[in-house]
Amino acid sequence: MDCATHSKENTTDVAGEPRSTKSTVLETGASLVQDFSPVKNICAHLNAFHIYASDPTRYVETNHYCGHLNEDVRQCILYDSPLPNARIIGIEYMITPKLYATLDSDERKLWHSHVFEVKSGMLIMPQSSPLVPQAVWDKAEKAEMEEVVKLYGKVYHLWQVDRGDKLPLGEPQLMTSFTAKEQFPEMEEKCDDRDKRLVGRPDWRRRAEVRADIPEPAVERDADWTWKKDQNDS
Structure with missing residues (x-):
């Protein structure tokens, strides 16, 4: 098209x-x-919620369209919906722990983990067709999540759609992820609403059950700094 x-x-x-x-x-x-080769490199669609690092009370549902640069680096274009007229609202880079370990402490604080997103079922790979057998999709998605759970992400949003901006106004905003359920009191409501809108009506609770045996990697000290800075500054 x-x-x-x-x-x-x-x-x-x-x-x-x-x-x-x-x-x-x-x-x-x-x-x-x-030729649109860079865009054709996209091979995965992920959906989750991003939080403003400067204000953890604000969050945005985000559709990630990601491709691999190599085994250690992924890059994602972020949209506000999976529809043809979706707005590009930001970018995310994902790297392996091996590369994260090469960063200095200040840089590490800009990156977040994906452990809670994966294990809670909040992070999903929406299906493009309801005709794909659920067991087949479960297997494919779980294989992807076994990789994503180890990665660190760095996200900037360029368009603050949650406040109703009709253009991408202001400076880029560093975003992060939720790392615990108590950080997201509306999690069940928001995930249920999202799942009802997507093809195949995915069930984030069921995904959490399917992923229960995915090992939880240890999260590096400086990652997820939004949730740790007050504790470390005190």
């Missing part, structure tokens, strides 16, 4: 005028002759 087809759906959450016929024709022509 070309860019012009994707652009037909406009959103009222973005400032500006609807796509013109001229723009649509130009995009159709460009999509026929250009």
Whole structure:
């Protein structure tokens, strides 16, 4: 599907005028002759919630579209929804513990773990089709989660959609992840609502059960600094 087809759906959450016929024709022509290799490298869609490092009371449901640069580095484009007219709201990089260990202490504090997201079932890989047998998808998703649970992520959001901004305003915002259920009192409500909206109606509680035997790696001291800084500064 070309860019012009994707652009037909406009959103009222973005400032500006609807796509013109001229723009649509130009995009159709460009999509026929250009190469989109970097985007084609995307091989996984993940969904979870990101928290503002500067204000842990604010969080955003985020769709990650990720690709591998190599065995130790992944990069993700972040969208506010899985729909064709979704807004790009940020980026995330994921690295292995081996690379995390090479960072200095100040840099490490910008990165977060994925252990709670994986083990709680909050982090999911949405299905693209409800026709895929559940057992097959469970196996594929669990294999991916066995890798993600070990990784450290660094996230910046560029568009603060949670406050209703119609453009990507202000400075990039460092984000982090939840590391315990008490940090996210609305977790059950928000995850239930999300699961109802996605293809196949995934069940985060069931995913937690399926992942119960995934080993929990130890989290490095400086990671998840948003939740540790008050304790360390006192």
